[in-house]
Amino acid sequence: AQSVTQLGSHVSVSEGALVLLRCNYSSSVPPYLFWYVQYPNQGLQLLLKYTSAATLVKGINGFEAEFKKSETSFHLTKPSAHMSDAAEYFCAVSRTGANSKLTFGKGITLSVRP
Amino acid sequence: KAGVTQTPRYLIKTRGQQVTLSCSPISGHRSVSWYQQTPGQGLQFLFEYFSETQRNKGNFPGRFSGRQFSNSRSEMNVSTLELGDSALYLCASSLGQAQSTNYGYTFGSGTRLTVV
Secondary structure (H helix, E strand, O other): OOEEEOOOOEEEEEOOOOEEEOOEEEOOOOOEEEEEEEOOOOOEEEEEEEOOOOOEEEOHHHOEEEEEOOOOEEEEEEOOOOHHHOEEEEEEEEOOOOOOOOEEOOOEEEEEEO | OOOOEEEOOEEEEOOOOOEEEEEEOOOOOOEEEEEEEEOOOEEEEEEEEEOOEEEEEOOOOOOEEEEEOOOOOEEEEEOOOOHHHOEEEEEEEEOOOOOHHHHOOEEOOOEEEEEO
16 A cells, blocks of 8 residues: 655745655555645646656756655755745655556645745 | 646535536546545545546445546546535546556646535
8 A cells, every 4th residue: 555644734934945845655666756736726736756767856846856765755845935836735656557546645735925 | 738627617516416527638648537635534536447447446435436438538426415525526637558657647627516
């Protein structure tokens, strides 16, 4: 079975500060890992994905994440927060193969202070 | 190209009624998955359809069902609605082949169902 843990439900940063959203996974097989963002009253937008290629993954809007197998982590970072980054962020894990579903973490709400 | 389209965007139903939600995937995508999002349970997988066949199912009661048509469009049906079925229902499409997870899933904007 796979699972994802996102510690904390809310993170607040100042505009221009580093954004760090934590994600730890549990998987019995090599995982695929994803970060999605959700703005109010909208669906999920893919930020980036890890699919066993490079361990440092760059995504959209300046976000990146590093896959660390030894720590079973896939933390999301952005060097400088913008007001427009305020949203809910979900980490998800999937196994390989055709019968793969996404298992999501509980999500983290990011607030950006002016 | 057009994204994943879900209709309707908002829906209000009464307990005991049934409801059908629709999802049109990205052109060329053959896999459609459905997720339920609630404040308490978060995002939970309902089921996945590929080439008109259900090939993966989550832990939901039989009141939740779906189907996929030959053009890959999918519908989800919930019968005998309960208050707890109030949620945002999200549809996601992917290529659906064995390597589909390499490409990720594209989500629609969802259908907000309110059961009163």
